[in-house]
Amino acid sequence: xxxxxxxxxxxxxxxxxxxxxxxxxxxxxxxxxxxxxxxxxxxxxxxxxxxxxxxxxxxxxxxxxxxxxxxxxxxxxxxxxxxxxxxxxxxxxxxxxxxxxxxxxxxxxxxxxxxxxxxxxxxxxxxxxxxxxxxxxxxxxxxxxxxxxxxxxxxxxxxxxxxxxxxxxxxxxxxxxxxxxxxxxxxxxxxxxxxxxxxxxxxxxxxxxxxxxxxxxxxxxxxxxxxxxxxxxxxxxxxxxxxxxxxxxxxxxxxxxxxxxxxxxxxxxxxxxxxxxxxxxxxxxxxxxxxxx
Numbered sequence: 350x351x352x353x354x355x356x357x358x359x360x361x362x363x364x365x366x367x368x369x370x371x372x373x374x375x376x377x378x379x380x381x382x383x384x385x386x387x388x389x390x391x392x393x394x395x396x397x398x399x400x401x402x403x404x405x406x407x408x409x410x411x412x413x414x415x416x417x418x419x420x421x422x423x424x425x426x427x428x429x430x431x432x433x434x435x436x437x438x439x440x441x442x443x444x445x446x447x448x449x450x451x452x453x454x455x456x457x458x459x460x461x462x463x464x465x466x467x468x469x470x471x472x473x474x475x476x477x478x479x480x481x482x483x484x485x486x487x488x489x490x491x492x493x494x495x496x497x498x499x500x501x502x503x504x505x506x507x508x509x510x511x512x513x514x515x516x517x518x519x520x521x522x523x524x525x526x527x528x529x530x531x532x533x534x535x536x537x538x539x540x541x542x543x544x545x546x547x548x549x550x551x552x553x554x555x556x557x558x559x560x561x562x563x564x565x566x567x568x569x570x571x572x573x574x575x576x577x578x579x580x581x582x583x584x585x586x587x588x589x590x591x592x593x594x595x596x597x598x599x600x601x602x603x604x605x606x607x608x609x610x611x612x613x614x615x616x617x618x619x620x621x622x623x624x625x626x627x628x629x630x631x632x633x634x635x636x637x638x639x640x641x642x
Contacts, residue, residue, distance in 0.1 A: 352485045352518030363518065368481030372474035373403060379473055383466025383552065388625035390456050397455065401448035402467065409444015410436035417598055438475060439602050445471055461559035462623040468565045469548035472541045479538035486521030490531025491581040498529035522581075531579035540572040559617040566610030574603040 353361040381395045391397060414437045449467050453460040482488040486501055503513035503526040513526045544565055551561050577600045 352516055352520075361518070364484035365481035365487070368477045368484065369474075372477030372481075375477060376470035376474035379549070380466060380470040383470065384463075386552075387458075387463060387466055388627070389458065389463065390625075394452075394456060398449070398452045398463075398467075401451045402445045403448070405448030405451070406441045406445035406471075407436070409447065410438065410441035413437040413440025413443070437599075438478070439599065439606075442471060458625065459558055459623045461562060461617065462625075465552055465555055465558065465561035468562050469545060469552055472544040472548060472565060472569070475541040476538050476545065479534050479541065483532070483534035483538075486515065486519040487582075488534050488537070489521055489525070489581050490533035490536075490579045492525060492528050493531045493579070494529040497532050497535070499532045499535075500529050501526055503527050525581070530581060533576060533579045533581070536576045536579065537573075540569075540576065544568055544572070556622070557617050557620055558622050559613055563610045563614035563617065566606050566613065570603040570607035570610065574600050574607075577603075 351364050354364050354367055355362050377395065377399055380398065384394050384398070389398075417437060445467070446464070449464055450460050453463050456463075479488070489501070490499075501515060501519070501521045503523075504516055506513055513523055515521055515523065515526055547568065548561050548565050551564060555561055577597050580597070
């Protein structure tokens, strides 16, 4: 666990922020490849898309965090204070989808046509983001002494209270220091790596617009729902009971996302894919505009 990588004067460089930045760079590199394959028009489509998707994605991730943790909504800058931490991945996906919709309207191409490449870039970024969660001790697992367990070590004991404490900037709960726990962050990172591999493979072979989006939605929902059972911070994020079983907010969202993925796959599978002209332009075309989603 390394909450701070180093300091520039009195300004600490957080490991979480650095991993999010690396994830954004990796995602944009893949997105540049995907846009070439999709023949997206414009002088700098990657830059135009990045501004919308990343900005909306970060704001969405922050807003969903504030909805789940209303006590953190303090100050006029709270909705955009992503530098303070407190991001929810589902909010990032929803916000990024809105940014993608804005970009699709700009270039007059169907959103799902672009979305098949964008969603693969998003899960690639999450591979790095979850490692950032591990480094700062966030999204931690429950106590578990078994294969793949990890230990967040204490660095000292408060002489006044006798309580252990971890590294400065750590988000890991003090009562579980030096105790083996589930490596939930690494589970999520590995899950996203698998999704990226599947999505990148399918993107080259897709038969209709939205096929990759729908498959990633279903697979992500199943993986996230399952890994949530290993999380040790579910109570803090909200639990809701159904049939005597408690599920976290992320699990309820996962159920909705899975259903949405199934419905999207069923709706799109019989629709012909959008065909971009060999020399794409930003001029309006009847086929392109009619099928913008």
